[in-house]
Amino acid sequence: xxxxxxxxxxxxxxxxxxxxxxxxxxxxxxxxxxxxxxxxxxxxxxxxxxxxxxxxxxxxxxxxxxxxxxxxxxxxxxxxxxxxxxxxxxxxxxxxxxxxxxxxxxxxxxxxxxxxxxxxxxxxxxxxxxxxxxxxxxxxxxxxxxxxxxxxxxxxxxxxxxxxxxxxxxxxxxxxxxxxxxxxxxxxxxxxxxxxxxxxxxxxxxxxxxxxxxxxxxxxxxxxxxxxxxxxxxxxxxxxxxxxxxxxxxxxxxxxxxxxxxxxxxxxxxxxxxxxxxxxxxxxxxxxxxxxxxxxxxxxxxxxxxxxxxxxxxxxxxxxxxxxxxxxxxxxxxxxxxxxxxxxxxxxxxxxxxxxxxxxxxxxxxxxxxxxxxxxxxxxxxxxxxxxx
Ligand SMILES: NC(=O)c1ccc[n+]([C@@H]2O[C@H](COP(=O)([O-])OP(=O)(O)OC[C@H]3O[C@@H](n4cnc5c(N)ncnc54)[C@H](O)[C@@H]3O)[C@@H](O)[C@H]2O)c1
Numbered sequence: 001x002x003x004x005x006x007x008x009x010x011x012x013x014x015x016x017x018x019x020x021x022x023x024x025x026x027x028x029x030x031x032x033x034x035x036x037x038x039x040x041x042x043x044x045x046x047x048x049x050x051x052x053x054x055x056x057x058x059x060x061x062x063x064x065x066x067x068x069x070x071x072x073x074x075x076x077x078x079x080x081x082x083x084x085x086x087x088x089x090x091x092x093x094x095x096x097x098x099x100x101x102x103x104x105x106x107x108x109x110x111x112x113x114x115x116x117x118x119x120x121x122x123x124x125x126x127x128x129x130x131x132x133x134x135x136x137x138x139x140x141x142x143x144x145x146x147x148x149x150x151x152x153x154x155x156x157x158x159x160x161x162x163x164x165x166x167x168x169x170x171x172x173x174x175x176x177x178x179x180x181x182x183x184x185x186x187x188x189x190x191x192x193x194x195x196x197x198x199x200x201x202x203x204x205x206x207x208x209x210x211x212x213x214x215x216x217x218x219x220x221x222x223x224x225x226x227x228x229x230x231x232x233x234x235x236x237x238x239x240x241x242x243x244x245x246x247x248x249x250x251x252x253x254x255x256x257x258x259x260x261x262x263x264x265x266x267x268x269x270x271x272x273x274x275x276x277x278x279x280x281x282x283x284x285x286x287x288x289x290x291x292x293x294x295x296x297x298x299x300x301x302x303x304x305x306x307x308x309x310x311x312x313x314x315x316x317x318x319x320x321x322x323x324x325x326x327x328x329x330x331x332x333x334x335x336x337x338x339x340x341x342x343x344x345x346x347x348x349x350x351x352x353x354x355x356x357x358x359x360x361x362x363x364x365x366x367x368x369x370x371x372x373x374x375x376x377x378x379x380x381x382x383x384x385x386x387x388x389x
Contacts, residue, residue: 001319006037007338008345012110014039015078015085017071017100018092020047021056024187025114028143029089030060032333033112038341043078043085045071048092071100075107087344090114093190094198098123101138105130110344111138112337115208117366119198121374124367131363137347138363139340142212144271145361146332146339148306148315149292153217153275153282155312156294162277165218168248168256170210172202173270177242177262180234192237199377201240203230206271207260207376208369212361213273213284214256215368221250222389228376229384233263239381246376290326336360 014033019026026046033039043066047053050069057067068074071088078084089112090100098118104111105127117124117140131138144150156162182188190196191205198204215221226248230241242263248256264270271286283293290306304311307323318335320327339360346354372389379387 001316001322002036002335002338003320004036007342008038010345011037011040012087012341012344013042013083013085015043015045015066015074015088016041017045017074017088017090018047018096019044019089020049020053021059022047022052022186023091025091028330028333029091029112029141029337031330032143032337033089035330035334036338038338039087042066042083043068043074045069045074071103075103075109079107086110087112093196094119094204095196098127101127102130105134105136105138108134108136110136110340110347112340113138113140113366115140115142115366115369116198116204116373117363117370119370121367121371124363124370128363128367135347135350137340137344138366139336139343140361140363140366140369141333141336142209142361142365142369143329143333143336144209144286144289145213145216146318146335147284147286147289148311148318148327148335149284149289149304150213150216151318151359152292152304152311152315153284154219155314156282157218157275157277161280161294162275162282163279165221165250165252165254165275165277167254167274167276168214168218168221168250169272169274169276170207170214170256171259171261171270171272172206172210173259173261173264173267174206175263175265175267175270177234178265180236192234192240192242194240197240198373200230200244200373201237202242202260202262203228203244203246203376204369204373206262207244207246207258208373210271210273211258211369211372212365214275215365216359217273217275217282221252221254223248223256223372224251225249225386225388226372226375226379227384227386228379230376230380241380244376244380246379286329289328289332
């Protein structure tokens with residue numbers, strides 16, 4: 001159980017780019033990073049509007065002289081300070097991730113970056129190389145992957161409880177953008193504009209989450225080829241899709257499907273991952289994250305509950321309150337940020353033994369997601385054809 005203890009014997013000096021007072025995702029970054037005191041928020045360029053960003057930073061306790069107008073000024077000024085930041089989180093629209101990540105690594109900072117990591121696999125490759133060159137970490141906030149029962153699934157699959165893996169069904173299909181809400185909502189507007197969101201909408205914005213959850217549950221499987229069909233039901237969004245289906249083949253002969261949608265009317269999140277083996281299946285749904293369905297052919301369904309003693313040690317390690325009490329997305333993110341802190345600290349100490357088997361969504365996970373989206377778009381735009389991965 002975590003119980004609020006710090007993971008490190010220090011607190012990492014932390015700054016943020018984006019995630020300002022009008023943003024959707026800034027608050028969960030701060031809640032997660034600050035939860036266990038592994039990070040101390042000291043600086044920020046919180047907003048595209050410099051004045052609004054400064055006012056917001058001060059309202060959450062950041063010193064006025066460390067609320068900056070933009071990330072370049074922040075990186076330069078912080079580098080001059082003895083107590084300058086050593087980590088930065090990037091919670092801005094997608095088009096800015098690559099230049100800000102690159103600038104941060106070049107400024108000697110560890111990074112936490114929002115997904116999708118960047119627009120192209122070539123950019124993601126460059127970031128991965130830069131991380132190696134600078135000996136820095138990029139943690140990617142696939143926040144749902146911090147839910148404990150995903151790690152229970154990983155253990156059960158590794159132990160052979162499902163038998164041979166045959167099928168992976170993934171979906172993230174909500175209904176919130178079933179009509180052109182972007183006309184009114186700024187946070188949606190950039191998501192349907194290729195200049196800001198990149199080559200896809202729901203494939204990058206939504207599908208990369210269950211894709212990474214499935215990768216976490218079944219790390220040995222790799223997609224060998226895929227076929228994608230994408231649609232723009234709200235026509236003004238074309239060529240960006242608000243719905244997509246993907247068929248996948250894996251290296252062990254398994255097959256997979258992905259449904260990503262923002263027009264699934266009436267659905268809240270609809271994010272589910274179902275892994276089907278030759279003996280049994282597991283299913284996890286982000287709207288009931290404290291339960292994992294375990295279905296053995298010919299036996300009653302078992303619902304495994306978070307925080308219970310019968311779970312694997314890795315699923316109990318991040319428990320914060322014990323079974324029965326529900327935990328949620330804020331706890332899952334805190335678990336990720338805790339791991340980011342541990343990975344950054346171990347990297348600073350060149351502790352390769354610690355890092356070898358230490359799980360967290362790093363730059364390579366970001367690259368895998370970006371590469372997958374790129375292949376999906378290539379397949380869909382060629383008329384839904386099979387594409388090798
Ligand atoms: N991991 C998740 O579950 C999850 C959930 C939602 C959003 N996201 C990702 O988070 C990112 C931000 O999404 P959002 O929904 O919060 O967007 P948003 O539009 O609600 O907020 C974006 C914020 O970034 C600021 N900003 C924009 N450009 C900036 C710049 N150059 N410098 C400084 N600040 C800048 C804006 O002022 C605003 O505060 C996106 O990449 C999105 O894909 C991830």
